[in-house]
Amino acid sequence: MTAYDYYSIVQGALATILLSVASIVLGVPLGLGLALIRWARVPFFGRVVVAYVSVMRACPMVTLLLLIYFALPQFGLSLDPTPAAILALTAGTAAYNCEVWRAALLNFPRDQYDAALSVGMSRSLRFRRIVFPQILKAGLPGLVNEMTLQIKATPAVAVIGIVEITRAALRIGARTYEPLPPFVVALVLYSLIVLVLVKLQRRIERREAAKG
Amino acid sequence: MAVHQDTRNASPATAVSARSRQRIRVSLALALAALTCGQAAWAASADEIKSRGYLSVATEDDYTPFEFMKDGVATGYDNELLALVRKQLGVTVKQQVMPWSGILPGVTTGKFDMAVSAVLATDERKKTFDFLSPTSEAVTFYATKKGAPIKAAADLAGKVVGAETGSAMLTDLKNFNEELKKKGAGLKQIVEYQGYPEAYQDLALGRIDAVANTQISLMSLVKTRPDAFTVGQAIGKPVFIAWAVKKGNTDVARMVDAILLELRKNGQLYELQQKWLGVTYKDMPQSIN
Numbered sequence: 001m002t003a004y005d006y007y008s009i010v011q012g013a014l015a016t017i018l019l020s021v022a023s024i025v026l027g028v029p030l031g032l033g034l035a036l037i038r039w040a041r042v043p044f045f046g047r048v049v050v051a052y053v054s055v056m057r058a059c060p061m062v063t064l065l066l067l068i069y070f071a072l073p074q075f076g077l078s079l080d081p082t083p084a085a086i087l088a089l090t091a092g093t094a095a096y097n098c099e100v101w102r103a104a105l106l107n108f109p110r111d112q113y114d115a116a117l118s119v120g121m122s123r124s125l126r127f128r129r130i131v132f133p134q135i136l137k138a139g140l141p142g143l144v145n146e147m148t149l150q151i152k153a154t155p156a157v158a159v160i161g162i163v164e165i166t167r168a169a170l171r172i173g174a175r176t177y178e179p180l181p182p183f184v185v186a187l188v189l190y191s192l193i194v195l196v197l198v199k200l201q202r203r204i205e206r207r208e209a210a211k212g
Numbered sequence: 213m214a215v216h217q218d219t220r221n222a223s224p225a226t227a228v229s230a231r232s233r234q235r236i237r238v239s240l241a242l243a244l245a246a247l248t249c250g251q252a253a254w255a256a257s258a259d260e261i262k263s264r265g266y267l268s269v270a271t272e273d274d275y276t277p278f279e280f281m282k283d284g285v286a287t288g289y290d291n292e293l294l295a296l297v298r299k300q301l302g303v304t305v306k307q308q309v310m311p312w313s314g315i316l317p318g319v320t321t322g323k324f325d326m327a328v329s330a331v332l333a334t335d336e337r338k339k340t341f342d343f344l345s346p347t348s349e350a351v352t353f354y355a356t357k358k359g360a361p362i363k364a365a366a367d368l369a370g371k372v373v374g375a376e377t378g379s380a381m382l383t384d385l386k387n388f389n390e391e392l393k394k395k396g397a398g399l400k401q402i403v404e405y406q407g408y409p410e411a412y413q414d415l416a417l418g419r420i421d422a423v424a425n426t427q428i429s430l431m432s433l434v435k436t437r438p439d440a441f442t443v444g445q446a447i448g449k450p451v452f453i454a455w456a457v458k459k460g461n462t463d464v465a466r467m468v469d470a471i472l473l474e475l476r477k478n479g480q481l482y483e484l485q486q487k488w489l490g491v492t493y494k495d496m497p498q499s500i501n
Contacts, residue, residue, distance in 0.1 A: 175281065
């Protein structure tokens with residue numbers, strides 16, 4: 001492996017991080033929104049969310065990517081690889097996040113909600129002060145778990161021509177016919193990224209615990 | 213009985229490729245469904261290309277020596293040939309470098325005007341694509357680990373052989389298997405891979421006994437790693453290699469073909485063949501559709 005080869009895998013890591021962060025930042029609140037629609041039993045839209053989550057959980061990421069990238073131009077919407085990848089990854093992770101948030105909401109003690117109601121808190125205040133802090137705490141492990149899975153889902157985007165860690169490693173192996181060294185470098189980089197994420201989770205949890 | 217069935221027993225790596233192959237098949241079906249209900253007039257005509265100012269092409273990134281990445285730059289036979297075409301085309305070329313599995317679907321759905329890749333012009337593919345004048349020729353060979361007991365193509369009976377999924381070499385391998393069966397015993401198993409690097413790696417690890425690919429690619433493999441592999445014999449008939457456009461997109465084909473034929477006349481195409489492929493093919497026909 002040449003110095004450039006190492007550099008190219010690190011560049012791939014930047015793509016992996018960019019795509020993961022973008023889809024997580026968009027997908028976590030989107031998942032919360034979807035979960036709230038179901039939790040609040042909004043007529044019609046509640047059913048739409050159920051259908052959306054089912055379809056997304058059944059659809060492999062590669063399939064979704066190919067559909068968005070190759071099939072949408074048939075309907076006049078031609079996306080570049082990066083937006084197409086972010087769209088697909090966000091759509092996927094939002095469905096899983098929806099279920100994590102929903103689990104947290106289902107476990108939320110109803111009497112607290114009623115108590116908040118009884119002291120006359122408005123709907124948004126009830127959510128901000130009472131519901132959200134608690135479901136965030138309950139949902140955090142599940143959300144971080146989904147984030148690490150999301151990082152590992154990114155190699156699927158190679159199919160539409162984006163070079164992330166795995167693809168960068170594959171390219172080197174294809175030239176040298178010795179694929180193992182680049183994959184070891186790839187593994188190290190993935191580990192580092194996930195490590196940072198887990199550290200972040202620990203910190204948030206410790207801070208929450210300190211608050212009581 | 214089909215031999216190339218469940219590759220899951222072969223190795224974890226192939227299990228993954230078997231799964232993603234299924235995904236791609238499903239998604240292709242969906243893409244085709246979209247194709248039939250949407251309007252497929254996206255493939256641009258010569259006028260449209262001139263007015264929008266670019267031709268969009270897709271190239272592979274891991275098919276040495278035809279196309280691969282070196283120091284972040286797409287290089288190899290097809291890329292250097294494309295560089296010569298760019299000089300005379302009159303419009304810019306937007307090139308997307310991506311894995312093989314996305315290239316032909318990208319051309320059929322109109323995302324790209326042309327596949328600038330070593331596409332084997334098989335009869336099956338001629339139903340969906342129009343090919344330009346050929347850029348080289350290919351014969352499917354097999355390669356083994358150095359010192360393997362396979363001395364001739366017939367020795368592959370009872371062995372496990374790998375090839376790239378959706379490739380013409382895989383079709384050749386399947387046909388070869390049928391011939392073997394007529395003579396007695398067929399291959400033990402055909403393992404399909406997403407790309408050749410994985411196949412070579414499994415060959416090096418001894419998970420498979422041979423890999424079927426074009427002679428040119430296998431020669432390049434052996435040139436890079438003479439300690440590990442040897443090239444065997446032919447298991448298919450010669451086929452032309454050419455760039456491809458969507459069936460009926462003759463405008464684009466003609467535009468580029470004029471330049472390719474010019475490059476034959478002035479000998480630059482043959483120089484590139486010599487440089488990258490180690491051989492020249494001087495008696496290729498002008499049209500193979």
